[in-house]
Amino acid sequence: MGIKEYVPPYLGTNLSDFDLLTGVSFASGASGFDPLTAKIMLVLTMDDQLELFKEYKVKLERIAGAERAAEIVSTSMYLIITGTDDLANTYFTTPFRRNYDLESYIEFVVQCASEFFKKLYGLGARRMNIAGAPPIGCVPSQRTNAGGLERECVALYNQAAVVYNAALEKEIKRLNGSDDMPGSVLKYIDLYTPLLDMIQRPQAYGFDVTNRGCCGTGVFEVTLTCNQYTAHACKDPNKFLFWDTYHLTERGYNLLLTQIINRDGLQ
Ligand SMILES: *[C@@H]1O[C@H](CO)[C@@H](O)[C@H](O)[C@H]1NC(C)=O
Numbered sequence: 001m002g003i004k005e006y007v008p009p010y011l012g013t014n015l016s017d018f019d020l021l022t023g024v025s026f027a028s029g030a031s032g033f034d035p036l037t038a039k040i041m042l043v044l045t046m047d048d049q050l051e052l053f054k055e056y057k058v059k060l061e062r063i064a065g066a067e068r069a070a071e072i073v074s075t076s077m078y079l080i081i082t083g084t085d086d087l088a089n090t091y092f093t094t095p096f097r098r099n100y101d102l103e104s105y106i107e108f109v110v111q112c113a114s115e116f117f118k119k120l121y122g123l124g125a126r127r128m129n130i131a132g133a134p135p136i137g138c139v140p141s142q143r144t145n146a147g148g149l150e151r152e153c154v155a156l157y158n159q160a161a162v163v164y165n166a167a168l169e170k171e172i173k174r175l176n177g178s179d180d181m182p183g184s185v186l187k188y189i190d191l192y193t194p195l196l197d198m199i200q201r202p203q204a205y206g207f208d209v210t211n212r213g214c215c216g217t218g219v220f221e222v223t224l225t226c227n228q229y230t231a232h233a234c235k236d237p238n239k240f241l242f243w244d245t246y247h248l249t250e251r252g253y254n255l256l257l258t259q260i261i262n263r264d265g266l267q
């Protein structure tokens with residue numbers, strides 16, 4: 001995205017002033033807009049991440065002075081990429097939110113998202129790029145969990161992503177530059193369409209495999225269970241869209257991001 005080679009985690013060690021001035025990541029893997037999603041997985045909630053952002057702003061002021069720090073915060077681009085685990089994990093895999101039907105759970109998640117955007121705005125952010133959900137039903141782990149013997153895409157999960165994305169996009173359009181958030185620019189990023197195309201037309205992108213991950217068997221392994229001891233990587237990761245059963249390969253992300261930037265750009 002032309003920012004820098006590697007946007008380091010804010011909680012990483014040995015961050016330089018240069019890193020703090022040019023962008024860091026507050027993301028916590030497996031989190032979600034629904035605070036329960038992070039709690040189930042023992043990771044940081046979105047509110048926890050906002051606390052870190054507040055701490056970051058103090059450091060930024062120390063480095064750049066109050067005026068320049070405020071300018072950096074208000075002119076910087078924010079990428080908000082979460083929500084998938086609310087559906088895939090919390091709703092479809094655990095029993096904890098089954099007191100909601102799918103439609104009302106989606107409404108609840110979008111409400112949580114909306115509150116998050118307003119809080120981030122309150123801390124000075126203006127340019128927010130917000131990703132929707134991918135075709136959750138075609139992610140290798142979900143094919144394994146619920147796609148039957150043939151590991152087909154799970155239609156219900158994809159449908160849930162479509163409904164969620166429509167509701168999220170509508171809320172983003174409502175908030176964008178509204179009286180709730182004057183001067184804000186919110187943009188919805190469609191991951192669903194380009195990723196589904198990559199899954200359905202592998203050859204067009206130079207992939208051989210899009211229904212299994214590169215590491216191990218490709219149908220179970222995810223994050224830490226992909227390692228050199230139990231799950232060897234495939235010979236050529238560039239031929240795989242997915243690295244593990246949930247996350248793309250580096251080449252997969254590269255092609256996805258390139259399409260998004262070339263098509264709509266970011267704000
Ligand atoms: C910490 O960062 C500084 C400057 O970027 C570098 O010179 C140093 O080697 C780093 N230390 C460690 C332990 O990585």
Ligand SMILES: *[C@@H]1O[C@H](CO)[C@@H](O)[C@H](O)[C@H]1NC(C)=O
Nearest residue numbers: 172173176177185186187188
């Ligand atoms: C947000 O508002 C800006 C004007 O401030 C407009 O150019 C842009 O198209 C709007 N985006 C969305 C997603 O509504």
